[in-house]
Structure formats: C-alpha cells, structure tokens
Amino acid sequence: MKKMKKKYNVVIIGAGVAGITSAIYLKRANISCCIIEKEMLGGQINKTSVIENYPGIVSINGTDLSLTLMKQLETLEIPVFYENVLEVKDVGFQVKKVMTKNNQYECSGIIIATGRRPRGLSLSFEEELTGRGISYCAFCDGMLYKEKKVAVIGGGNSAFEEAIYLSNLAKEVYLIHYKDTFKADSYLIKKAKQSKNIKIKTLCEVMEYKKSKENYLTGLTIINKKTNKKQNLSVDGCFLYIGHVPNTEMFASLDILNEKNYIKVDKSMRTKYHLVYATGDVIEKELYQIVTAVSEGAIAATTLMKDRVLYEEK
Ligand SMILES: Cc1cc2nc3c(=O)[nH]c(=O)nc-3n(C[C@H](O)[C@H](O)[C@H](O)COP(=O)(O)OP(=O)(O)OC[C@H]3O[C@@H](n4cnc5c(N)ncnc54)[C@H](O)[C@@H]3O)c2cc1C
Structure with a gap:
C-alpha cells in the first residue's frame, strides 16, 4: 500500500x-x-x-x-x-x-x-501474567485487588507511593526490595512504615511467579539474600517498580x-x-x-x- x-x-x-x-x-x-x-x-x-x-x-x-x-x-x-x-x-x-x-x-x-x-523482572510467565496479576500501574489496576493481597517490588519513590496507594484498597501489601536501603524520599518511607497493612521485606528477591491453571498469578517465591531462605507468598497482584x-x-x-x-x-x-x-x-x-x-x-x-x-x- x-x-x-x-x-x-x-x-x-x-x-x-x-x-x-x-x-x-x-x-x-x-x-x-x-x-x-x-x-x-x-x-x-x-x-x-x-x-x-x-x-x-x-x-x-x-x-x-x-x-x-x-x-x-x-x-x-x-x-x-x-x-x-x-x-x-x-x-x-x-x-x-x-x-x-x-x-x-x-x-x-x-x-x-x-x-x-517500566522494566520487568525477566522471569518465566511474566508476559503471559501481565494483566492477569502482574501490573506496572497501581492507579490503573489497583481496584481489581480490593481486599486482596498484593506485592509491590522496588525501593524508589514510585514503589513507595504506589504501595501506600494500594494499602487503601488491598488487604495486605508486601513491599519487596533487594537491598536494605531505599532510594525513596524519607517521608514516603515513614508513611509506609506507619501503615498497618504494608509489610516491608528487605534483602529479598523474587525468584518465580506462581500461577493457576487458568493463568492467573497466585503467588511469588522470594529468597532472602542474607539467609538464603525461600518463602512462598500468596498474592493476587504483583506491581513492578524496578526501573x-x-x-x-x-x-x-x-x-x-x-x-x-x-x-x-x-x-x-x-x-x-x-x-x-x-x-x-x-x-x-x-x-x-x-x-x-x-x-x-x-x-x-x-x-x-x-x-x-x-x-x-x-
Ligand atoms: C507510576 C508513576 C508515577 C509517577 N509519579 C510522578 C509524580 O508524582 N510526579 C512527577 O513529577 N513525575 C512522576 N512520574 C514521572 C513522570 O510521569 C515522567 O517523568 C514524565 O511523565 C515523562 O514524560 P515524557 O513526555 O518524557 O515521557 P512519557 O510520558 O513516557 O511519554 C512518551 C510518549 O511517547 C509515546 N511513544 C513511545 N514510542 C512511540 C512510538 N514509536 N510512536 C509514537 N509514540 C510513541 C508513548 O506512548 C508515550 O505516550 C511518575 C511516573 C510513573 C510511571
């Protein structure tokens, strides 16, 4: 043409x-x-x-x-x-x-x-679970996770801002970061720490996404880099803010x-x-x-x- x-x-x-x-x-x-x-x-x-x-x-x-x-x-x-x-x-x-x-x-x-x-974690199933549990936009998709458990990955302003936003909708928010220091502004860190339903997990990396037969995210396997201990977190949503x-x-x-x-x-x-x-x-x-x-x-x-x-x- x-x-x-x-x-x-x-x-x-x-x-x-x-x-x-x-x-x-x-x-x-x-x-x-x-x-x-x-x-x-x-x-x-x-x-x-x-x-x-x-x-x-x-x-x-x-x-x-x-x-x-x-x-x-x-x-x-x-x-x-x-x-x-x-x-x-x-x-x-x-x-x-x-x-x-x-x-x-x-x-x-x-x-x-x-x-x-936004950058992804480059783990298996990431593409097919995007829109089915994995999201890059809490503001767009947060409502889907009302009263559910979600994870936010990252340690900068966006991760903290969106974790705080999600904490008003979701039952529980895990904020997972691979370091034990954050890039986010101190007032955001303080606000997240004061929130009753945000659980901050530092020195932890996501190893894999878990999914249902119907191809929806059901959880994450994370590993603590200090202790090498693995943990399964059952979550319905995972929001990525890692660059x-x-x-x-x-x-x-x-x-x-x-x-x-x-x-x-x-x-x-x-x-x-x-x-x-x-x-x-x-x-x-x-x-x-x-x-x-x-x-x-x-x-x-x-x-x-x-x-x-x-x-x-x-
Ligand atoms: C979750 C989140 C929260 C944020 N919060 C804040 C905040 O509170 N305060 C603040 O100041 N900043 C914030 N930012 C950052 C801010 O939004 C950005 O820095 C700013 O919007 C960047 O604007 P831009 O025009 O450079 O790029 P973009 O907004 O990325 O616009 C680029 C446009 O180009 C289009 N495009 C790309 N490729 C092509 C193509 N091949 N053909 C045609 N079009 C194309 C894209 O679709 C897009 O619309 C936030 C960002 C995010 C993701």
Missing part, C-alpha cells in the same frame, strides 16, 4: 508532557507541527495515582492532567495522530521522514519525546543512542543531527519527573526555533 504523505515544519514523536510542551511552544511561535502518539495522550502521567510535586497544582491525578493537556492542544489546534512510529529516515537531510505503517510524515525538524517504559527502559528501538539505526539506549543530547537538547532533538524521559538525566520533562520540552522547541531553516509547507 502506498503511504500517505503529510507535511509539517516539525514532527514531534510522543505525546507525553515533554512532547506536548514542545508542541505548545512551537505552535505559539506559529510553526506548524503535529504530534504522533502510539498509545495514550499524556504518556506516563496516566499511570500516576496522584501528582503533588508540580508547582501551582496542589494535587491532581494523572488522568485529569491528561484531559487538561488534551484541551490545551485542541485550543491551539495542534493535531495529534495516533500511530506507531516505526522508523525515522533521512535525518541528515533537509527533508526528514517519519514513517508509520500507513503514513510518511515529511518535515524539517523532529523532536523525539518517546519517554520510557525503566527507554523507548528507542525505532531509532537504533541512527547512532544517537548511548550505552543504556537513551538518546544522547547536548544541554540544548540537540542530537548530532541538524534539527533533530530529544527531550524528556528518553534522554539520560538526574531526575525523571514532570517538571524536568516539560522544561526540556520547552528547551528543545526554543533551540529548534534558533537553529532552524525550515522546510516550508507546500
């Missing part, structure tokens, strides 16, 4: 907060742009139960923030196309091409804002990835290619938060405005 051609000055790949911020800055400077998004507008914020660290907003859940962002894009008449970007071609040329299954987007500038996804993998497979041929597969950029968000930028969680950085993603989205767009000799739309 022949691909449809669409032309914009700038194509933004990914409609998370970083990509959306770039689009807002570009459109307000009268530069035509579109966003291509493969799943859900808002990206990772849709998986967040509550956001309480964004200035000016006391507390908001991720879905409500996404709806506000959607309204803002509609008001600015920024098109969002729901497609999976498979490849980017001709990055070194004036007219660059962003390829999806059915379309070819031609543009002079590209902002990559494809974010990252992330950048969404960069489709850029593998471009020579812009570092050894961890994040996109390499300078401090102004430029990649090595003229008018190709990366922003938000897809770059390697100190802090993966909404405030940093929106800040980088704004920097990428304003750098592009300075660098550009745009390919005019016909």
Whole structure:
C-alpha cells in the first residue's frame, strides 16, 4: 500500500508532557507541527495515582492532567495522530521522514519525546501474567485487588507511593526490595512504615511467579539474600517498580543512542543531527519527573526555533 504523505515544519514523536510542551511552544511561535502518539495522550502521567510535586497544582491525578493537556492542544489546534512510529529516515537531510505503517510524515525538524517504559523482572510467565496479576500501574489496576493481597517490588519513590496507594484498597501489601536501603524520599518511607497493612521485606528477591491453571498469578517465591531462605507468598497482584527502559528501538539505526539506549543530547537538547532533538524521559538525566520533562520540552522547541531553516509547507 502506498503511504500517505503529510507535511509539517516539525514532527514531534510522543505525546507525553515533554512532547506536548514542545508542541505548545512551537505552535505559539506559529510553526506548524503535529504530534504522533502510539498509545495514550499524556504518556506516563496516566499511570500516576496522584501528582503533588508540580508547582501551582496542589494535587491532581494523572488522568485529569491528561484531559487538561488534551484541551490545551485542541485550543491551539495542534493535531495529534495516533500511530506507531516505526522508523525515522533521512535525518541528515533537509527533508526528514517519519514513517508509520500507513503514513510518511515529511518535515524539517523532529523532536523525539518517546519517554520510557517500566522494566520487568525477566522471569518465566511474566508476559503471559501481565494483566492477569502482574501490573506496572497501581492507579490503573489497583481496584481489581480490593481486599486482596498484593506485592509491590522496588525501593524508589514510585514503589513507595504506589504501595501506600494500594494499602487503601488491598488487604495486605508486601513491599519487596533487594537491598536494605531505599532510594525513596524519607517521608514516603515513614508513611509506609506507619501503615498497618504494608509489610516491608528487605534483602529479598523474587525468584518465580506462581500461577493457576487458568493463568492467573497466585503467588511469588522470594529468597532472602542474607539467609538464603525461600518463602512462598500468596498474592493476587504483583506491581513492578524496578526501573525503566527507554523507548528507542525505532531509532537504533541512527547512532544517537548511548550505552543504556537513551538518546544522547547536548544541554540544548540537540542530537548530532541538524534539527533533530530529544527531550524528556528518553534522554539520560538526574531526575525523571514532570517538571524536568516539560522544561526540556520547552528547551528543545526554543533551540529548534534558533537553529532552524525550515522546510516550508507546500
Ligand atoms: C507510576 C508513576 C508515577 C509517577 N509519579 C510522578 C509524580 O508524582 N510526579 C512527577 O513529577 N513525575 C512522576 N512520574 C514521572 C513522570 O510521569 C515522567 O517523568 C514524565 O511523565 C515523562 O514524560 P515524557 O513526555 O518524557 O515521557 P512519557 O510520558 O513516557 O511519554 C512518551 C510518549 O511517547 C509515546 N511513544 C513511545 N514510542 C512511540 C512510538 N514509536 N510512536 C509514537 N509514540 C510513541 C508513548 O506512548 C508515550 O505516550 C511518575 C511516573 C510513573 C510511571
């Protein structure tokens, strides 16, 4: 099938907060742009139960923030196309091409804002039990485990925040971490320790998932790294918060990835290619938060405005 051609000055790949911020800055400077998004507008914020660290907003859940962002894009008449970007071609040329299954987007500038996804434990049955007990999003799936037993794996802010969220729904929450120290903020650790139904198990690793004949998670086997003692935990849900993998497979041929597969950029968000930028969680950085993603989205767009000799739309 022949691909449809669409032309914009700038194509933004990914409609998370970083990509959306770039689009807002570009459109307000009268530069035509579109966003291509493969799943859900808002990206990772849709998986967040509550956001309480964004200035000016006391507390908001991720879905409500996404709806506000959607309204803002509609008001600015920024098109969002729901497609999976498979490849980017001709990055070194004036007219660059962003390829999806059915379309070819031609543009002079590209902002990559494809974010990252949660990492799994790479144990047997993990894929088939995802959505059948294994989850990466307490906010999305927590209600399924009302009055049931669940485990949360991890030791950072996300693990603690979501364990606390789940403790208001589930009967019991095991928080399992392979170290005896945590990366999470101290106030979250304190709150989790004060909770009556959160049981923290440190120095423990998950060895296997147990499942029913019907292919639902029924439990975990964990091992204490200090004592080497194994323990079977019967749980209906297991929420994984053990790190992330950048969404960069489709850029593998471009020579812009570092050894961890994040996109390499300078401090102004430029990649090595003229008018190709990366922003938000897809770059390697100190802090993966909404405030940093929106800040980088704004920097990428304003750098592009300075660098550009745009390919005019016909
Ligand atoms: C559970 C959880 C809780 C969090 N809590 C907080 C919090 O309280 N406060 C805070 O500040 N931050 C929080 N964060 C972090 C914050 O959500 C992220 O740092 C931020 O949303 C990243 O935005 P982004 O735009 O860079 O990437 P993302 O939100 O990951 O967006 C990238 C988008 O690109 C799309 N995409 C990927 N590949 C393609 C492709 N091939 N084609 C088209 N589209 C593609 C994805 O579908 C996605 O929508 C939390 C994150 C999680 C997971």
